Amino acid sequence: MRMRRSVFAYPYVVWMAVFILTPMLLILYYAFSNDSGATLENIVQAASWDNLRVLADSVRFALYTTLLCLLLGFPVAYLLSQMKKTTAGLLSVFFIVPMWMNFLLRTYAWKVLLSAFTKILYTESAVLLGMVYNFLPFMILPIYTTLIKLDKSYIEAAADLGANPTKTFLKVILPLSMPGIISGITMVFIPSTTTFAISQLLGGGKTMLYGDLIYMKFITEQSWNTGSALSIILLAFVLVSMAFMKKAERKTSDEGGGRLW
């Protein structure tokens, strides 16, 4: 009898059960229990007014970051996509390489720069700057990959039919690049909601984001139950935003990119 190939996945399945599933179940366990048994108290505590305000603050920061990344990143992706293919390929590497470079050291570099040359270190602007800096490549990459696949004949057709460049951009290029924009937004918004350490390094502890709150509960206060509950709330928020983005993505591709506005 032949050995079934699915056997090769078994070592991984065991690994997954122990190191992916069990840890997640532990978070759930701590979030929904205390010394006396099952409870919703941790969740209620974690969803306190103060904590929700921190979450709202994080979302606000993440939205600013996403918007700034989109405004700065779209032109980069667009200009790159308009270049000769080989030049664009080479140049785009330079815009994407920072994704793979130690984010902590890059953030630290800003800390040094800001403290030497400006007065904005330890302000909200510094935190925002650090976030935009860290997440910008994640916006450029997906938009760029969508734009280089864009069929140039659409643009020519629009021009032939009498659309001026602005109209072509608004009615053809922008709608067609929507899938890239949406995945860029996902890739920036979600990590920047859950970011940790950027605000500590550049905000000097004055700006408390949700990631820092979870850190505080676990490391400083050692209260695992509340910390786990906070993590569950974060995870729920992330999953909901992702589902929302997925839906938006499906919508744009269903409509073939037209009639968005």
Next chain:
Amino acid sequence: MVNRLKKFFSGTYLGLILVFLYAPILILIVYSFNQSKTLGNWTGFTFDWYTQLFRTPEITDALVVTLSVAAISSIVATVLGTLAAIGLHAMKRRDRMLLENISQLPMVNPDLVTGISLMLLFLFVGLRNGYARLLIAHITFNLPYVIFSVLPKLRQSSDLLYEAALDLGCTPLQAIKKVVIPDIMPGIVSGLIMAFTLSLDDFVISFFAGNGVDNLSMYIYATARRGVNPALSTIIFVPVVTLLLIVNLKSIREERNAELQSKKVGMKR
């Protein structure tokens, strides 16, 4: 004229964004050759920061930890993940979808939650060894990246190859080794490289899952208040950028060759 102006503006814009992305690091690298302790005050050229770097045991230890964890975890994840992908590919659709969805969890999960969940597990089972904790955590978050870079290659290749190898007398392991693996090699290699770079770079998961044994990111975090030796930026960035440039330039060159090839074919027609 208008065209030239357009070119000038687009070039300037791209240049400015590149400056934004690279200036902080380049300034740190320049500053690592400066005698003065304060930025913006050039007092003379020196290698002192570098000699000091290699005389600081915390840094050299962290460097060894970072590199060894990255090497071991990426290799283990590549072996486990490649086998997993081969197994998953052969499974029934329903089982495969379930396992693939669970596998995506570490990619979907915020790093923070992954790190904390592993921390809870390690505390729960009483695993104290910081190095082992880092290794397990890195293998775990590397695995999905390997699996999802190998799976598409498996879909592209034909199952009949494996069957044929068995019919011709290979054992399943031989068939995997001699027929399937060579066919999906590009996916395995890109998975390995991705796993290695992710591991080199990780901070959040290591910070929560680790225990006392620091990698470079954790060291930087711990010393950021006092000030980090700027020579560290050179040590980290030059190899990473070189590696990534080599990998990317290679693929660009291949692409260009393919393009030229197809052009030639087109012309012959």
